[in-house]
Amino acid sequence: MEDLREKNLLEAEITDEQKRIEEENKLREQQEEESLADRVKVISPGRLVLKRFFRSKLSMLGLAMLIFLFAFSFLGPIFSPYGEVEKTGEYKWFVSVIPHKLVIDEVDDNGNTVRVVYDFYEVSDPYKVYSKTPPSSQSWLGTDQYNYDVLTRLMYGGRVSLLLGFIVVFAETILGTILGSISGYFGGWVDQIIMRIVDIFNCLPGLPILMLASALIDGWGVPANLRIYCLMGILTIFGWSGIARLVRGQILSLREQEYMVAAEATGLRTSRKIFKHLIPNVMPQLIVQATLGLGGVILYESTLSYLGLGVPFPYAAWGTMIGATSGAAGRDILKNYPNLWVPAGICIVMAVLGFNFVGDGLRDAFDPKMKR
Numbered sequence: 001m002e003d004l005r006e007k008n009l010l011e012a013e014i015t016d017e018q019k020r021i022e023e024e025n026k027l028r029e030q031q032e033e034e035s036l037a038d039r040v041k042v043i044s045p046g047r048l049v050l051k052r053f054f055r056s057k058l059s060m061l062g063l064a065m066l067i068f069l070f071a072f073s074f075l076g077p078i079f080s081p082y083g084e085v086e087k088t089g090e091y092k093w094f095v096s097v098i099p100h101k102l103v104i105d106e107v108d109d110n111g112n113t114v115r116v117v118y119d120f121y122e123v124s125d126p127y128k129v130y131s132k133t134p135p136s137s138q139s140w141l142g143t144d145q146y147n148y149d150v151l152t153r154l155m156y157g158g159r160v161s162l163l164l165g166f167i168v169v170f171a172e173t174i175l176g177t178i179l180g181s182i183s184g185y186f187g188g189w190v191d192q193i194i195m196r197i198v199d200i201f202n203c204l205p206g207l208p209i210l211m212l213a214s215a216l217i218d219g220w221g222v223p224a225n226l227r228i229y230c231l232m233g234i235l236t237i238f239g240w241s242g243i244a245r246l247v248r249g250q251i252l253s254l255r256e257q258e259y260m261v262a263a264e265a266t267g268l269r270t271s272r273k274i275f276k277h278l279i280p281n282v283m284p285q286l287i288v289q290a291t292l293g294l295g296g297v298i299l300y301e302s303t304l305s306y307l308g309l310g311v312p313f314p315y316a317a318w319g320t321m322i323g324a325t326s327g328a329a330g331r332d333i334l335k336n337y338p339n340l341w342v343p344a345g346i347c348i349v350m351a352v353l354g355f356n357f358v359g360d361g362l363r364d365a366f367d368p369k370m371k372r
Contacts, residue, residue, distance in 0.1 A: 062357025176243025
C-alpha cells in the first residue's frame with residue numbers, strides 16, 4: 001500500500017510539472033507573437049505603392065521637375081512686375097520719311113517741251129518702335145520683338161500648356177473609360193462597333209489631322225479667347241482610342257473573376273457592376289496611361305502653337321514662343337537671341353521628361369511582380 005501511495009504521488013508530481021512546463025511554453029509563445037506583432041507593420045496596398053514609387057530616383061527627379069514647373073507657372077506671375085501682354089515701356093520714337101519723285105513734261109515760254117522733275121517727301125506721324133533687349137536686372141530673360149517680358153510670358157505659357165494637358169488627358173480618360181468598359185463588358189455587336197471605331201481613329205495620322213482641324217478653326221474666324229477650348233476638344237477627340245482599348249482588354253479578363261460571378265448572382269444592376277466593381281480595378285493602369293499621355297499632349301500643343309495653329313498671339317504658350325524663330329524674321333532671333341526661345345524649349349523638355357519619369361515610376365510601383 002505504501003509503494004502504491006508513493007507511486008501515485010510521484011505521478012501527480014510529474015503531471016503537475018508537465019502542466020507547469022506547458023503553461024510556460026504557451027506564455028512564451030504568446031510573448032513572442034506579441035513582440036513579433038510589435039516589430040512587423042502591416043502595410044496597406046496604397047502605402048506599398050507609395051513606398052515603391054518614392055524608392056525610385058528617376059520618379060523623384062520627375063516629381064521634382066513637375067513641382068518646379070507648376071510652382072514656376074502658377075506662383076511665378078504673382079511676383080512678376082509685368083503682365084502677360086504688358087509691354088515693359090522700353091521703346092524709341094521713329095518718323096518714316098518716304099521720298100517721291102514726280103516727272104512732268106511742261107511747255108516753256110518759247111513753246112519747247114521741257115521735262116521737269118519734282119522731288120517731295122512723305123513724312124509720317126511719330127510712332128513707337130519696340131526692340132528686343134538682352135537679359136538685364138529688370139528683365140532676367142530680356143524682352144521679345146513686341147517688348148513683352150520673356151520670363152513672364154514663360155510663366156503664363158506654362159499655365160496654358162500644363163492646364164491644357166491635364167484637361168485633355170482627363171477628358172480622354174473619361175471618354176475612353178466609358179466606351180472601353182461598355183465594349184469589354186457587353187461584348188458581341190457592341191464590342192465590334194466600338195472597336196471598329198477605335199481602329200478608325202488609330203489609323204488616322206494624328207498630327208496632320210490636328211493641323212487640318214486647327215486650320216479649319218482658324219478659317220472659321222473663331223475668337224482668339226475661344227480657340228484654346230477648340231484645341232482641347234480636337235486633342236480629346238483624337239486621343240481617347242488608346243484608353244478605350246486598354247480598358248476593354250482589362251475588363252475582358254476581370255469580368256470572368258469570382259467576385260464578378262458573385263456580383264451576377266446578387267442581381268446588381270449593370271451600371272453598378274461596371275462602375276463599382278470593374279472600373280476601380282482598372283484604375284492603376286489608367287493612372288499610369290494618363291501620366292504617360294500628358295507628355296504627348298504637351299508636345300502636340302507645342303507643335304501646333306509653333307506652326308501658328310495653336311494658342312493665338314498675343315497669348316503666351318511655350319510652342320508660340322519657339323515659333324518666333326520661324327520665317328525670315330525669325331532667323332535673326334534664332335541666331336542672335338537664344339534667350340527668346342531656348343527657355344521655352346527647356347521647359348517643354350522638362351515637362352515631358354517629368355511626366356514620363358513619374359509614369360514609369362507609377363507603372364513599376366503598381367506592378368505586383370516588382371521586388372519589394
